[in-house]
Amino acid sequence: KNEVEQSPQNLTAQEGEFITINCSYSVGISALHWLQQHPGGGIVSLFMLSSGKKKHGRLIATINIQEKHSSLHITASHPRDSAVYICAARGSGGGADGLTFGKGTHLIIQP
Amino acid sequence: EADIYQTPRYLVIGTGKKITLECSQTMGHDKMYWYQQDPGMELHLIHYSYGVNSTEKGDLSSESTVSRIRTEHFPLTLESARPSHTSQYLCASQQTGYNQPQHFGDGTRLSIL
Numbered sequence: 001k002n003e004v005e006q007s008p009q010n011l012t013a014q015e016g017e018f019i020t021i022n023c024s025y026s027v028g029i030s031a032l033h034w035l036q037q038h039p040g041g042g043i044v045s046l047f048m049l050s051s052g053k054k055k056h057g058r059l060i061a062t063i064n065i066q067e068k069h070s071s072l073h074i075t076a077s078h079p080r081d082s083a084v085y086i087c088a089a090r091g092s093g094g095g096a097d098g099l100t101f102g103k104g105t106h107l108i109i110q111p
Numbered sequence: 112e113a114d115i116y117q118t119p120r121y122l123v124i125g126t127g128k129k130i131t132l133e134c135s136q137t138m139g140h141d142k143m144y145w146y147q148q149d150p151g152m153e154l155h156l157i158h159y160s161y162g163v164n165s166t167e168k169g170d171l172s173s174e175s176t177v178s179r180i181r182t183e184h185f186p187l188t189l190e191s192a193r194p195s196h197t198s199q200y201l202c203a204s205q206q207t208g209y210n211q212p213q214h215f216g217d218g219t220r221l222s223i224l
Contacts (some may be wrong), residue, residue, distance in 0.1 A: 004153075007137040031210045040120075042217035050210065063135050086154070090210070099213070 006102035019074040020103045021105045023087030033088040034072050117216035127148045132187045134202035142205040147217040192223045
């Protein structure tokens with residue numbers, strides 16, 4: 001079973017700062033998801049990537065398959081970026097598409 | 112944007128009641144999932160379905176049951192709610208195909224008194 005670890009667990013930063021959230025996993029995967037969960041509980045899918053790098057607006061996600069590591073970066077952070085960011089690894093086999101979730105990183109951006 | 116809906120958003124109810132949490136999607140996705148998330152903890156898969164009349168249990172054991180009579184609906188039922196069922200329940204759907212993203216609903220926050 002895949003183990004997914006995220007760091008840091010909690011992060012408080014000032015508006016405008018560059019943010020990095022890290023995710024590592026223990027076994028090979030077919031894809032890695034980055035998800036955003038707001039206080040109301042709903043989840044939005046930010047990225048799904050299996051190699052390299054993806055960018056959407058101020059968000060950048062990278063993955064290093066050999067090192068089993070992914071990072072989510074936020075440039076020019078804003079208070080509306082405050083949320084829980086969740087990393088989820090999709091296994092390369094098994095039922096239910098094998099998504100294993102990290103515990104999330106609770107990000108607070110202060111004005 | 113994804114169109115997946117969960118009702119109710121919040122439910123506070125007494126022990127012993129029968130509860131059904133609704134999940135509907137309008138994208139025609141064959142794959143649907145139920146996850147349970149305790150506060151501050153990771154999501155755990157409790158049920159999934161790959162299509163009509165297909166249901167499977169997930170990684171986390173749950174006393175809930177599910178049904179998939181129609182593609183768009185995937186309700187979750189607790190026959191007799193207990194305080195240990197207090198949690199957030201999230202529904203998701205996914206298009207069939209290699210490495211498709213999962214689309215999540217807003218969740219149902221359930222409290223059993």
